[in-house]
Amino acid sequence: MKINHYLIGFAISSLFRRDAKSFFIIFIFTSLIFLLSSILFISNSIKEELFITLDSLPQITVQKLQAGRHANIEISRVDKLLKLNGVQSAIPRVWGYYYFENAGVNFSIVGIDSFDKQYKKNFEELVENIDFDELEKNDSMIVGEGVKEILSQNYYKDFFNFVKADGELKKIKISSVFKSSTVLESNDIILMPKNLVLDIFGMSKLKVTDIVLEVANPQEIPTISQKIKNLFPDTRVITNSDLRVSYQNIFDYKSGMFLALFVVSAFTFFMIIYDKASGLSSEEKREIGVLKALGWKIDDIIKIKFYEAFIVSFISFLLGIIVALFFVYILQAPLLRDIFMGYSRLKPAFELPFILDLQTIFLLFFLTIPIYIAAIIIPSWRVAIMNADEVMR
Amino acid sequence: MIECKNITKIFNQNRHNEQIALKNINLKIKKNELTVLRGASGSGKSTLLSLIAALSRPTKGEIIVDGKRVSKMLENSTAMFRRENIGFIFQKYNLISTLNSYENIILPTIPSNPNEKELTRHVDTLLEMFSITNKKESLVKNLSGGEQQRVAIARSLINNPKIIIADEPTANLDKKLSLEFIKTMQKLKQQNRTIIIATHDPLFFNLNFCDNIIEMKDGHI
Ligand SMILES: Nc1ncnc2c1ncn2[C@@H]1O[C@H](COP(=O)(O)OP(=O)(O)OP(=O)(O)O)[C@@H](O)[C@H]1O
Ligand SMILES: [Mg+2]
Numbered sequence: 001m002k003i004n005h006y007l008i009g010f011a012i013s014s015l016f017r018r019d020a021k022s023f024f025i026i027f028i029f030t031s032l033i034f035l036l037s038s039i040l041f042i043s044n045s046i047k048e049e050l051f052i053t054l055d056s057l058p059q060i061t062v063q064k065l066q067a068g069r070h071a072n073i074e075i076s077r078v079d080k081l082l083k084l085n086g087v088q089s090a091i092p093r094v095w096g097y098y099y100f101e102n103a104g105v106n107f108s109i110v111g112i113d114s115f116d117k118q119y120k121k122n123f124e125e126l127v128e129n130i131d132f133d134e135l136e137k138n139d140s141m142i143v144g145e146g147v148k149e150i151l152s153q154n155y156y157k158d159f160f161n162f163v164k165a166d167g168e169l170k171k172i173k174i175s176s177v178f179k180s181s182t183v184l185e186s187n188d189i190i191l192m193p194k195n196l197v198l199d200i201f202g203m204s205k206l207k208v209t210d211i212v213l214e215v216a217n218p219q220e221i222p223t224i225s226q227k228i229k230n231l232f233p234d235t236r237v238i239t240n241s242d243l244r245v246s247y248q249n250i251f252d253y254k255s256g257m258f259l260a261l262f263v264v265s266a267f268t269f270f271m272i273i274y275d276k277a278s279g280l281s282s283e284e285k286r287e288i289g290v291l292k293a294l295g296w297k298i299d300d301i302i303k304i305k306f307y308e309a310f311i312v313s314f315i316s317f318l319l320g321i322i323v324a325l326f327f328v329y330i331l332q333a334p335l336l337r338d339i340f341m342g343y344s345r346l347k348p349a350f351e352l353p354f355i356l357d358l359q360t361i362f363l364l365f366f367l368t369i370p371i372y373i374a375a376i377i378i379p380s381w382r383v384a385i386m387n388a389d390e391v392m393r
Numbered sequence: 394m395i396e397c398k399n400i401t402k403i404f405n406q407n408r409h410n411e412q413i414a415l416k417n418i419n420l421k422i423k424k425n426e427l428t429v430l431r432g433a434s435g436s437g438k439s440t441l442l443s444l445i446a447a448l449s450r451p452t453k454g455e456i457i458v459d460g461k462r463v464s465k466m467l468e469n470s471t472a473m474f475r476r477e478n479i480g481f482i483f484q485k486y487n488l489i490s491t492l493n494s495y496e497n498i499i500l501p502t503i504p505s506n507p508n509e510k511e512l513t514r515h516v517d518t519l520l521e522m523f524s525i526t527n528k529k530e531s532l533v534k535n536l537s538g539g540e541q542q543r544v545a546i547a548r549s550l551i552n553n554p555k556i557i558i559a560d561e562p563t564a565n566l567d568k569k570l571s572l573e574f575i576k577t578m579q580k581l582k583q584q585n586r587t588i589i590i591a592t593h594d595p596l597f598f599n600l601n602f603c604d605n606i607i608e609m610k611d612g613h614i
Contacts, residue, residue, distance in 0.1 A: 004506040006499075017491040290487045291500065293448055295476025295552070297469045300504040385468070389439075389448040392487060 011307035033320025058212035111194035165202025289391030309376035400454035432609030480549030
């Protein structure tokens, strides 16, 4: 079938004849698509980010409990844990939170060691180029971007004075800064040699914060956990599936927020549809009557209404998506992002990874455009099937 | 060419506001005749014209135009029938006021996807014929009553219809423009077209090229 460009031209000129109305609808439609797609893009990116984080979580973490609270665990237990069947590696970790009073934030200090494979997984590229001996000799650390920013705001450009457990100051140099573009929680992290961490926290050399295990067969995780509980009744054994659940819970809470926003936007959208569907202006009706009287068939009239609706909704859709992509991935979603991630002074430097999720875009397309087109066509069709002379009266 | 058999048109049948607009009308108009329909306001002239142009259907009776039973046609066939056979000049012109003259004139041709060159040539001839060439690009709402009427006539002629139907074409015109309209009708008759004009303008009542004058009263002839 040959495309009738006169019909398309007529549809376009109709839109321009009602320019104020057309632009208003495009504006509203674009804003809605923008809002909806921004929310979907952000939640997709965060989900992706979470999965990456979850993948790098240790399979089993063993903590000691004392009086119901987390206590440091004896390093001697490492060897006993290694003897359990199925356990491939057991790595003692030293980490903790350091409260930086001037800024009112907590840093996470993680102790690293040249022989700890475990960290190679989390901070792979980073750790590869580090000379651990140098770090230890020079009392140096590696800090996350967020940490660097907070410190320099407080005049600590190249070093920081930690207050040790005994009240003494410990001066540690900043040797380098690492980018935290892929690990959701790593922005507030400080990496330094284990011995320095023990020193700052005033911990015994015989104890560590926890022990993480790697098992040969992930299916055995529950059995091994049980064995550890039996071996050390004073421990809490956390598996990566436990962690997965708690991470998912955080995210589900956030997707609840997302749902609320979604509902509000959808509601507004349907209000417009309702308004459109509730009828044509008498001028629009008369125009349909005139066209019919001049020999236009019902489907000719439906066609121009379809073109009009499609042009308006498609332009709005494209605009909305483009603005949302720009807003989310280039501007990093100011304001909206805080709703999803909770406001923290340390978190803003975390970058939303770019994922072009075509499924989301198709979903949005099929949720909005056909509904809008139907809302335009149905009332026009109702008028078009009436007798022309009655419509024109 | 046009034959009405026993036509009755009742609006809002079986309702409290039932309105019998036409009662048992029988009528025959031959090819190339010019017919004037006259009668008081509300006598049913417009209703009869709509039926002949297949804009609506009679409650009873049959209408045959150019061998086709228009009163029984399906919706889409009536549209094709109008497009190919009827040039309608409406009582209130029914132009689309936010389009310019050119766009209004080509409206009846749009669904059949016309050839651009031929169309432009045809429109230019019509614009010239009605001395509105300089108004081609003007929005219709900015035209005078007489100019609007000439755009409406040009539009009714764009598809070269055999039958021209005009409903009160001179109601909004002064005497000079009315006489000009009559001259145009004479020209169209010379081009072998069949013309029906509904009017109560006395100027039409003793035209030498008029073939029939039909008097209507309360839905009767
Ligand atoms: N769609 C309709 N619904 C109800 N009544 C109608 C309708 N169309 C016409 N009528 C009625 O039918 C009668 C004939 O109307 P019509 O418009 O044919 O008269 P007319 O002769 O053209 O009048 P005028 O000279 O004022 O144009 C009038 O009483 C009118 O009210
Ligand atoms: Mg009338």
